[in-house]
Amino acid sequence: MSPSLAALALGIALSLVPRVAGASPSYPALMKQDLNLNYVPECTICHRDNNGGIGTVVKPFGRAMMGLGLHGGSDPAALQNALNRAKAEGLDSGGDGVPDIQEVVAGMDPNAGGGGLPQPMYGCAVGPGSTAGKGPNLVAAFAALALLARRRARRTAGDGDNGVS
Amino acid sequence: MRASGAIVWAAGLAFGFLLSVCFPSPAQAYPWMIRHGYTGCQPCHTDPSGGAGALTAYGRAQSELLLQMRYGDKTEEASRTAGLLWGQVQPLPDELRLGGDFREALLAVQPEGAPLTQQIITMRADLYGDIKSSRFRAAGSIGYAPTGALAASLTDAPKDNLISREHWVGAELDDEGGWLLRAGRLTVPFGVRMIEHSLWARALTRTDLNATQQYGISLAVSKDHFRAELMGIAGNFQVHPDDFRERGYSGYFEYAPTNNAAVGVSSLFTRARRDIFYSVTNYRQAHGIFARYSPIQPLVLLAELDWIYQSLTWHGHRGGFAAFLQADDEPVQGFHLMLTGEAMNGGQEGEPPSFDAWFSGVWFFAPHADIRVDTIFSTLGVPPVAGSASSYTNASTLLAQFHVYL
Secondary structure, eight states: OOHHHHHHHHHHHHHTSOOOOOSSOOHHHHHHHHTTOSSOOOGGGTBSSTTOOTTOBOSHHHHHHHHTTOOSSOOHHHHHHHHHHHHHTTOOTTOSSSOHHHHHHTTOOTTSTTSSOOOOEESSSOSTTSSTTOHHHHHHHHHHHHHHHHHHHHHHHHHHHTTOO | OOHHHHHHHHHHHHHHHHSOOOSSOOSOOOGGGGGGTOOOSTTTBSSTTSSSSOBOHHHHHHIIIIISOOTTOOOSSOOGGGSGGGGTSOOOOTTEEEEEEEEEEEEEEEETTSOOEEEEEEEEEEEEEEEEETTEEEEEEEEEESSSOGGGBSSOSSSSEEEOSOEEEEEEOSTTSOEEEEEEEEOOOOSOOOSOTTSHHHHHHTOOSSSOOEEEEEEEEEOSSEEEEEEEEEEOTTEESGGGOOEEEEEEEEEEEETTEEEEEEEEEEEESSOTTTSSOEEEEEEEEEEEEOSSTTEEEEEEEEEEEEEETTTEEEEEEEEEEEEEEEEETTEEEEEEEEEEEOOOTTOOOEEEEEEEEEEEEETTEEEEEEEEEEEEEEOOBTTBOOEEEEEEEEEEEEEEEO
């Protein structure tokens, strides 16, 4: 097998490997449980984006929680301890006079001083339920495009065979 | 187009979109090509500052001749496999440059005193195109992101989004194409554009190849001994409402006195009514220096030091820094060993500096494909909070990547 085909085959094989989730419960789900929330906080309550990851804790609330002993990975005991301390000490990383835990329980962003401030929305087609879950349809759409290209290629080859340019 | 070539092309498209995608990850940005005398990026990349977008035909050829392991092959002409889809399609006109970029990774993180977490992440799956007509240019990318890259999303779901990191129109202002004026969504010009997007110098300045692109107008110049780009930033129009869009400028100037050394300066200033991370008004600036040097061909040294300053409503003023030094050794063509040291301070009151070290290996083992392994040891400084003293938290990370481009 040529190196080119080997590379392509390896890429296809890796793309089919199922993702392995972390072995431990995630912090957002644990926060929901510990604080008896009616929603699951986004990772962006602490991290730069929803991918999380070491070194990406940029939000004031996340940095404050690290100061209360919370670290990366998945350590339920450390999270619970940090949340308890934040509540007991009235942690206010947003600087708006409203304690962080109170804001989280109320569904507000503890990082946004003043509570209730708008949050960014992403995408060019902003609207409720506009595009959620359309991943498989995108695959079908592009597969259709590829088939169309193939039909055109066959038609062009046929024209060429008849001397039409 | 031959029918067999179209079948391969369709299979490549289907392959690309069966991949779930994109943890923020740059395409291909290899500033260590200075070891071969390439002080500029333009010969190989359609983006004048490199990294983003499709490769030129010359860039594809150099990828085979200089980048990948050749296993004793001494030919001096690139083969057909250097072309799009490994040469399985008819060569495209020189004015049309197409490409695609796909990356998978295994990420394992071991924080001190915490359980190990590991996951397989499908990183980038993007397609690019660049077309030229006379002096006019147009380029764009489209990809699929199952998670992340929200700032580059075209759709508005929390995940499984169609994304476009770059799309622009432009004009070459001279016959050689050394001056390029562009307007659209562009990678922000600042510092060393490189593939390690999570380096603090890229993350803290928000100038990586992931999803920090901005809309604006830029003028780039690339000549024998210097290159530069200056961009007026109009904001990211894929984020709403307008309060969250930054306005300002970013740019760099790099001078290469010889073909194995280059030094540069960067500057950035933006203002957002609501910062996308902090949701309050932020006047953000970063200014720095960077350098690339290859004392002997197998070895390249890259370095960058940036001063970062933010004025945040309710959070005060924060002056910090981010820096790295990387040594890239290529003992055999196509196989790299890299050692990178980083330091940063985010500027919060009482925040101690953070440090980490990367030990990396990259093997360009086949046409259009490479594998990479990074082990990263981090010591992260945590500012004091709620009466607690400042502290440190440690973590070890293993990142193994497989990358293929079309």
